[in-house]
Amino acid sequence: MLNRSQLKPLAGGITVAILATVFIAGCTDSQGNTKPNFVTKDAPKAGVVAKIGDAEITEEELIGDAKGEFFELKKREYDLKMDRLNRLMEEKIIGADAAKAGMKLEEFIEKKVIGKITISDAEYKKFVKEKKIPDDQLKQHPEYKERITQFLENQKKQEAVQKYLSKATKSKPVEVYFKKPEMERVQIAVGDAPINGKKDAKVQIVAFSDFQCPYCSRGAESMDAVKKKYGNKVAISFKHYPLPFHQQALPASEMSMCVRKVGGDDKFWKFHDIAFKKQDKLDVESLAGYVKEAGVDQAKVKECFDKGEFKDFVKADMDYGNKLGVRSTPTFFVNGQLVAGALPVEQFSEMIDEELNKK
16 A cells, blocks of 8 residues: 655565564654643543643544544454454354363364365465465575465464354354444545446445556456456446656556547556556556557547646546545545555455445
8 A cells, every 4th residue: 555645655565465574663752751741531521532722622623534544443453352252262162162072172173173284286376376476586485385385274274263163153143242343434426437337336436546556456456356256236436546656657547538538438447457467667658558458549549648638637536535535545435435455355345245235
Protein backbone atom coordinates (compact mmCIF):
# COMPACT_ATOMS: atom_id res chain seq x y z
CA MET A 1 0.00 0.00 0.00
CA LEU A 2 1.48 3.33 -1.03
CA ASN A 3 0.79 6.64 0.67
CA ARG A 4 0.60 10.13 -0.81
CA SER A 5 2.89 11.47 1.91
CA GLN A 6 5.77 9.20 0.88
CA LEU A 7 8.55 10.56 -1.26
CA LYS A 8 9.23 7.32 -3.09
CA PRO A 9 7.61 3.89 -3.57
CA LEU A 10 7.99 1.34 -0.81
CA ALA A 11 10.54 -1.39 -1.37
CA GLY A 12 10.03 -5.10 -0.96
CA GLY A 13 7.73 -7.74 -2.31
CA ILE A 14 5.69 -10.76 -1.41
CA THR A 15 8.74 -12.70 -0.25
CA VAL A 16 9.37 -10.04 2.38
CA ALA A 17 5.79 -10.24 3.64
CA ILE A 18 5.76 -14.00 3.83
CA LEU A 19 9.30 -15.06 4.49
CA ALA A 20 11.15 -12.29 6.29
CA THR A 21 11.14 -11.69 10.05
CA VAL A 22 9.78 -8.30 11.06
CA PHE A 23 11.42 -6.43 13.92
CA ILE A 24 9.53 -3.64 15.71
CA ALA A 25 11.68 -0.99 17.33
CA GLY A 26 10.48 1.06 20.28
CA CYS A 27 11.18 4.73 20.88
CA THR A 28 12.25 6.13 24.23
CA ASP A 29 10.78 9.30 25.68
CA SER A 30 13.52 11.91 25.46
CA GLN A 31 11.22 14.80 26.27
CA GLY A 32 11.33 14.32 30.04
CA ASN A 33 8.71 16.50 31.72
CA THR A 34 8.10 18.79 28.75
CA LYS A 35 4.82 17.09 27.80
CA PRO A 36 1.54 19.04 27.82
CA ASN A 37 -0.33 18.89 31.11
CA PHE A 38 -3.11 16.28 30.94
CA VAL A 39 -5.64 15.35 33.60
CA THR A 40 -8.08 12.46 33.25
CA LYS A 41 -11.65 13.16 34.39
CA ASP A 42 -15.19 11.95 33.78
CA ALA A 43 -16.73 13.50 30.66
CA PRO A 44 -19.07 16.45 31.37
CA LYS A 45 -21.56 14.96 28.88
CA ALA A 46 -21.94 12.12 26.40
CA GLY A 47 -19.84 12.32 23.24
CA VAL A 48 -17.24 14.71 24.66
CA VAL A 49 -13.75 13.19 24.99
CA ALA A 50 -11.56 16.17 25.87
CA LYS A 51 -11.55 19.90 26.57
CA ILE A 52 -8.92 22.29 25.29
CA GLY A 53 -9.35 25.62 27.04
CA ASP A 54 -13.08 26.28 26.81
CA ALA A 55 -13.52 24.20 23.64
CA GLU A 56 -15.12 20.76 24.10
CA ILE A 57 -13.71 18.09 21.74
CA THR A 58 -16.17 15.49 20.51
CA GLU A 59 -15.35 11.89 19.58
CA GLU A 60 -16.14 12.72 15.95
CA GLU A 61 -13.76 15.70 15.93
CA LEU A 62 -11.02 13.69 17.64
CA ILE A 63 -11.16 10.90 15.03
CA GLY A 64 -11.52 13.32 12.12
CA ASP A 65 -10.26 11.88 8.83
CA ALA A 66 -8.45 9.01 10.60
CA LYS A 67 -11.57 6.80 10.60
CA GLY A 68 -9.76 4.11 8.66
CA GLU A 69 -6.92 3.90 11.17
CA PHE A 70 -9.29 3.72 14.14
CA PHE A 71 -11.33 1.04 12.40
CA GLU A 72 -8.18 -1.01 11.77
CA LEU A 73 -7.37 -0.85 15.49
CA LYS A 74 -10.85 -2.08 16.38
CA LYS A 75 -10.60 -4.83 13.78
CA ARG A 76 -7.20 -5.91 15.10
CA GLU A 77 -8.69 -6.11 18.59
CA TYR A 78 -11.58 -8.21 17.26
CA ASP A 79 -9.24 -10.50 15.31
CA LEU A 80 -7.08 -10.98 18.42
CA LYS A 81 -10.13 -11.86 20.50
CA MET A 82 -11.28 -14.36 17.86
CA ASP A 83 -7.80 -15.88 17.76
CA ARG A 84 -7.85 -16.26 21.54
CA LEU A 85 -11.35 -17.73 21.36
CA ASN A 86 -10.16 -20.30 18.82
CA ARG A 87 -7.35 -21.30 21.16
CA LEU A 88 -9.81 -21.69 24.04
CA MET A 89 -12.02 -23.82 21.78
CA GLU A 90 -9.04 -26.09 21.14
CA GLU A 91 -8.37 -26.37 24.87
CA LYS A 92 -11.98 -27.01 25.89
CA ILE A 93 -13.49 -28.92 22.95
CA ILE A 94 -10.52 -30.84 21.60
CA GLY A 95 -9.07 -31.02 25.12
CA ALA A 96 -12.19 -32.86 26.33
CA ASP A 97 -11.87 -35.40 23.51
CA ALA A 98 -8.17 -35.80 24.26
CA ALA A 99 -8.94 -36.51 27.94
CA LYS A 100 -11.47 -39.17 26.93
CA ALA A 101 -8.78 -40.79 24.78
CA GLY A 102 -6.29 -40.61 27.63
CA MET A 103 -3.95 -38.40 25.60
CA LYS A 104 -2.40 -34.98 26.04
CA LEU A 105 -3.93 -32.19 23.96
CA GLU A 106 -0.87 -31.66 21.74
CA GLU A 107 -0.52 -35.39 21.09
CA PHE A 108 -4.23 -35.77 20.31
CA ILE A 109 -4.17 -32.85 17.86
CA GLU A 110 -1.03 -34.17 16.17
CA LYS A 111 -2.20 -37.77 15.82
CA LYS A 112 -6.01 -37.66 15.71
CA VAL A 113 -6.84 -34.23 14.31
CA ILE A 114 -4.02 -33.43 11.90
CA GLY A 115 -2.43 -36.72 10.98
CA LYS A 116 0.32 -36.94 8.39
CA ILE A 117 0.93 -33.73 6.43
CA THR A 118 2.82 -33.67 3.15
CA ILE A 119 3.41 -30.83 0.68
CA SER A 120 3.70 -31.98 -2.90
CA ASP A 121 6.00 -30.39 -5.45
CA ALA A 122 2.90 -29.27 -7.36
CA GLU A 123 1.57 -27.43 -4.28
CA TYR A 124 4.92 -25.73 -3.75
CA LYS A 125 5.12 -24.62 -7.40
CA LYS A 126 1.53 -23.38 -7.33
CA PHE A 127 2.29 -21.21 -4.29
CA VAL A 128 5.43 -19.78 -5.91
CA LYS A 129 3.47 -19.01 -9.08
CA GLU A 130 0.53 -17.39 -7.27
CA LYS A 131 2.80 -15.23 -5.12
CA LYS A 132 5.03 -14.40 -8.09
CA ILE A 133 8.25 -15.19 -6.25
CA PRO A 134 11.08 -14.65 -8.77
CA ASP A 135 13.20 -17.66 -9.74
CA ASP A 136 16.40 -15.71 -9.10
CA GLN A 137 15.35 -15.12 -5.47
CA LEU A 138 14.69 -18.82 -5.00
CA LYS A 139 18.12 -19.64 -6.45
CA GLN A 140 19.87 -17.05 -4.29
CA HIS A 141 18.01 -18.22 -1.18
CA PRO A 142 17.59 -22.02 -1.24
CA GLU A 143 16.29 -21.82 2.34
CA TYR A 144 13.12 -20.18 0.98
CA LYS A 145 11.83 -23.58 -0.19
CA GLU A 146 12.00 -24.97 3.33
CA ARG A 147 10.26 -21.88 4.73
CA ILE A 148 7.53 -21.98 2.09
CA THR A 149 7.00 -25.70 2.70
CA GLN A 150 6.76 -25.08 6.44
CA PHE A 151 4.29 -22.25 5.82
CA LEU A 152 2.10 -24.55 3.69
CA GLU A 153 2.32 -27.32 6.29
CA ASN A 154 1.18 -24.94 9.03
CA GLN A 155 -1.66 -23.82 6.79
CA LYS A 156 -2.83 -27.42 6.36
CA LYS A 157 -2.56 -28.05 10.10
CA GLN A 158 -4.71 -24.99 10.85
CA GLU A 159 -7.27 -26.14 8.28
CA ALA A 160 -7.42 -29.59 9.90
CA VAL A 161 -8.02 -28.10 13.36
CA GLN A 162 -10.69 -25.72 12.00
CA LYS A 163 -12.42 -28.63 10.22
CA TYR A 164 -12.48 -30.60 13.48
CA LEU A 165 -13.90 -27.65 15.43
CA SER A 166 -16.44 -26.96 12.69
CA LYS A 167 -17.78 -30.50 12.98
CA ALA A 168 -17.73 -30.39 16.79
CA THR A 169 -19.73 -27.14 16.98
CA LYS A 170 -22.25 -27.94 14.23
CA SER A 171 -25.02 -29.00 16.63
CA LYS A 172 -23.92 -26.73 19.50
CA PRO A 173 -22.52 -23.43 18.20
CA VAL A 174 -20.18 -21.28 20.24
CA GLU A 175 -21.99 -18.18 21.54
CA VAL A 176 -20.03 -14.94 21.01
CA TYR A 177 -21.00 -11.79 22.92
CA PHE A 178 -18.70 -9.29 21.24
CA LYS A 179 -19.49 -8.00 17.78
CA LYS A 180 -17.31 -7.68 14.71
CA PRO A 181 -16.64 -3.97 14.08
CA GLU A 182 -18.13 -2.53 10.94
CA MET A 183 -16.63 0.42 9.13
CA GLU A 184 -18.92 3.40 8.82
CA ARG A 185 -20.38 3.23 5.34
CA VAL A 186 -20.12 6.17 2.99
CA GLN A 187 -22.21 6.87 -0.06
CA ILE A 188 -20.00 6.56 -3.13
CA ALA A 189 -20.96 8.40 -6.30
CA VAL A 190 -19.63 6.12 -9.04
CA GLY A 191 -20.44 8.75 -11.63
CA ASP A 192 -19.00 8.04 -15.07
CA ALA A 193 -16.27 5.69 -13.82
CA PRO A 194 -15.46 2.58 -15.89
CA ILE A 195 -17.40 -0.36 -14.46
CA ASN A 196 -16.86 -4.10 -14.73
CA GLY A 197 -20.24 -5.63 -13.99
CA LYS A 198 -23.83 -4.48 -13.56
CA LYS A 199 -24.74 -1.18 -11.91
CA ASP A 200 -27.46 -2.97 -9.92
CA ALA A 201 -25.17 -5.73 -8.59
CA LYS A 202 -25.74 -6.41 -4.88
CA VAL A 203 -22.08 -5.76 -4.07
CA GLN A 204 -20.48 -2.64 -5.47
CA ILE A 205 -16.71 -2.26 -5.18
CA VAL A 206 -15.08 1.06 -6.02
CA ALA A 207 -11.29 0.99 -6.41
CA PHE A 208 -9.09 4.09 -6.14
CA SER A 209 -5.91 3.03 -7.87
CA ASP A 210 -2.61 4.05 -9.48
CA PHE A 211 -1.28 2.25 -12.58
CA GLN A 212 2.35 2.56 -11.42
CA CYS A 213 1.77 1.35 -7.85
CA PRO A 214 2.98 -2.26 -7.38
CA TYR A 215 0.45 -2.82 -4.61
CA CYS A 216 -2.32 -1.67 -6.94
CA SER A 217 -1.23 -4.38 -9.36
CA ARG A 218 -1.79 -6.94 -6.62
CA GLY A 219 -5.11 -5.30 -5.81
CA ALA A 220 -6.11 -5.62 -9.47
CA GLU A 221 -5.28 -9.34 -9.31
CA SER A 222 -7.51 -9.68 -6.24
CA MET A 223 -10.33 -7.92 -8.09
CA ASP A 224 -9.86 -10.23 -11.08
CA ALA A 225 -10.17 -13.21 -8.73
CA VAL A 226 -13.28 -11.64 -7.18
CA LYS A 227 -14.95 -11.32 -10.59
CA LYS A 228 -14.11 -14.91 -11.49
CA LYS A 229 -15.55 -16.13 -8.21
CA TYR A 230 -18.71 -14.01 -7.98
CA GLY A 231 -19.52 -13.04 -11.58
CA ASN A 232 -22.46 -10.63 -11.90
CA LYS A 233 -23.08 -10.59 -8.14
CA VAL A 234 -20.26 -8.05 -7.89
CA ALA A 235 -19.50 -4.89 -9.89
CA ILE A 236 -16.12 -3.16 -9.78
CA SER A 237 -15.67 0.52 -10.64
CA PHE A 238 -12.31 2.19 -11.23
CA LYS A 239 -11.40 5.62 -9.86
CA HIS A 240 -8.05 7.26 -10.64
CA TYR A 241 -5.68 8.19 -7.83
CA PRO A 242 -2.20 8.62 -9.37
CA LEU A 243 0.32 9.41 -6.65
CA PRO A 244 2.57 12.45 -7.18
CA PHE A 245 5.85 10.51 -7.00
CA HIS A 246 4.68 8.10 -9.74
CA GLN A 247 5.44 10.24 -12.77
CA GLN A 248 4.02 7.74 -15.28
CA ALA A 249 0.80 7.09 -13.38
CA LEU A 250 -1.02 10.25 -14.45
CA PRO A 251 -0.38 9.78 -18.20
CA ALA A 252 -1.44 6.12 -17.85
CA SER A 253 -4.71 7.20 -16.22
CA GLU A 254 -5.43 9.76 -18.94
CA MET A 255 -4.54 7.25 -21.68
CA SER A 256 -6.84 4.63 -20.14
CA MET A 257 -9.77 7.03 -20.26
CA CYS A 258 -9.05 7.87 -23.89
CA VAL A 259 -9.10 4.13 -24.57
CA ARG A 260 -12.46 3.98 -22.89
CA LYS A 261 -13.78 6.93 -24.90
CA VAL A 262 -12.81 5.26 -28.17
CA GLY A 263 -13.48 1.61 -27.33
CA GLY A 264 -15.86 1.52 -24.35
CA ASP A 265 -15.62 -0.14 -20.93
CA ASP A 266 -14.52 -3.55 -22.26
CA LYS A 267 -11.48 -2.03 -23.96
CA PHE A 268 -10.71 0.04 -20.88
CA TRP A 269 -10.48 -3.12 -18.76
CA LYS A 270 -8.30 -4.82 -21.37
CA PHE A 271 -5.93 -1.84 -21.33
CA HIS A 272 -6.15 -1.80 -17.50
CA ASP A 273 -5.06 -5.45 -17.27
CA ILE A 274 -2.19 -4.99 -19.75
CA ALA A 275 -0.88 -1.84 -18.06
CA PHE A 276 -0.83 -3.49 -14.62
CA LYS A 277 0.93 -6.59 -15.93
CA LYS A 278 3.56 -4.45 -17.68
CA GLN A 279 3.79 -1.61 -15.18
CA ASP A 280 7.59 -1.55 -15.38
CA LYS A 281 7.10 0.13 -18.79
CA LEU A 282 4.51 2.89 -18.64
CA ASP A 283 6.17 5.53 -20.81
CA VAL A 284 3.90 7.09 -23.43
CA GLU A 285 5.35 5.00 -26.26
CA SER A 286 4.75 1.77 -24.33
CA LEU A 287 1.23 2.89 -23.39
CA ALA A 288 0.50 3.45 -27.08
CA GLY A 289 1.57 -0.14 -27.69
CA TYR A 290 -0.85 -1.34 -25.01
CA VAL A 291 -3.62 0.60 -26.78
CA LYS A 292 -2.96 -1.43 -29.91
CA GLU A 293 -2.73 -4.64 -27.87
CA ALA A 294 -6.14 -3.86 -26.38
CA GLY A 295 -7.54 -3.60 -29.91
CA VAL A 296 -8.29 0.13 -29.97
CA ASP A 297 -7.62 2.71 -32.72
CA GLN A 298 -4.23 4.20 -31.78
CA ALA A 299 -4.66 7.38 -33.82
CA LYS A 300 -7.96 8.30 -32.16
CA VAL A 301 -6.60 7.54 -28.68
CA LYS A 302 -3.45 9.60 -29.37
CA GLU A 303 -5.53 12.54 -30.53
CA CYS A 304 -7.60 12.38 -27.33
CA PHE A 305 -4.48 12.02 -25.17
CA ASP A 306 -2.56 14.85 -26.87
CA LYS A 307 -5.52 17.18 -26.31
CA GLY A 308 -5.55 16.28 -22.61
CA GLU A 309 -9.26 15.53 -22.75
CA PHE A 310 -9.27 13.65 -19.45
CA LYS A 311 -6.91 15.73 -17.31
CA ASP A 312 -9.84 17.31 -15.45
CA PHE A 313 -11.60 13.94 -15.18
CA VAL A 314 -8.62 12.31 -13.45
CA LYS A 315 -8.12 15.33 -11.16
CA ALA A 316 -11.80 15.16 -10.19
CA ASP A 317 -11.35 11.50 -9.21
CA MET A 318 -8.37 12.44 -7.04
CA ASP A 319 -10.22 15.31 -5.37
CA TYR A 320 -13.18 13.02 -4.71
CA GLY A 321 -10.88 10.38 -3.22
CA ASN A 322 -9.39 12.96 -0.87
CA LYS A 323 -12.88 13.98 0.19
CA LEU A 324 -13.76 10.35 0.98
CA GLY A 325 -10.63 9.85 3.06
CA VAL A 326 -8.44 8.04 0.55
CA ARG A 327 -4.83 8.41 1.71
CA SER A 328 -3.05 5.58 -0.07
CA THR A 329 -3.30 3.18 -2.98
CA PRO A 330 -5.03 0.94 -3.52
CA THR A 331 -8.10 1.92 -1.51
CA PHE A 332 -11.37 0.08 -2.04
CA PHE A 333 -14.92 0.74 -0.94
CA VAL A 334 -17.00 -2.44 -0.59
CA ASN A 335 -20.62 -1.32 -0.45
CA GLY A 336 -19.34 1.88 1.10
CA GLN A 337 -16.93 0.26 3.58
CA LEU A 338 -13.36 1.50 3.22
CA VAL A 339 -10.65 -1.13 2.72
CA ALA A 340 -7.08 0.15 2.54
CA GLY A 341 -4.47 -2.01 0.85
CA ALA A 342 -4.12 -4.92 -1.55
CA LEU A 343 -5.86 -7.57 0.53
CA PRO A 344 -5.86 -11.17 -0.71
CA VAL A 345 -9.06 -12.39 -2.35
CA GLU A 346 -9.92 -14.45 0.75
CA GLN A 347 -10.35 -11.30 2.84
CA PHE A 348 -12.44 -9.59 0.18
CA SER A 349 -14.53 -12.77 -0.05
CA GLU A 350 -15.29 -12.60 3.67
CA MET A 351 -16.74 -9.10 3.25
CA ILE A 352 -18.54 -9.95 0.01
CA ASP A 353 -20.15 -13.08 1.47
CA GLU A 354 -21.43 -11.04 4.41
CA GLU A 355 -22.96 -8.51 2.03
CA LEU A 356 -24.52 -11.18 -0.19
CA ASN A 357 -26.05 -12.94 2.83
CA LYS A 358 -27.80 -9.79 4.01
CA LYS A 359 -31.50 -9.64 3.27
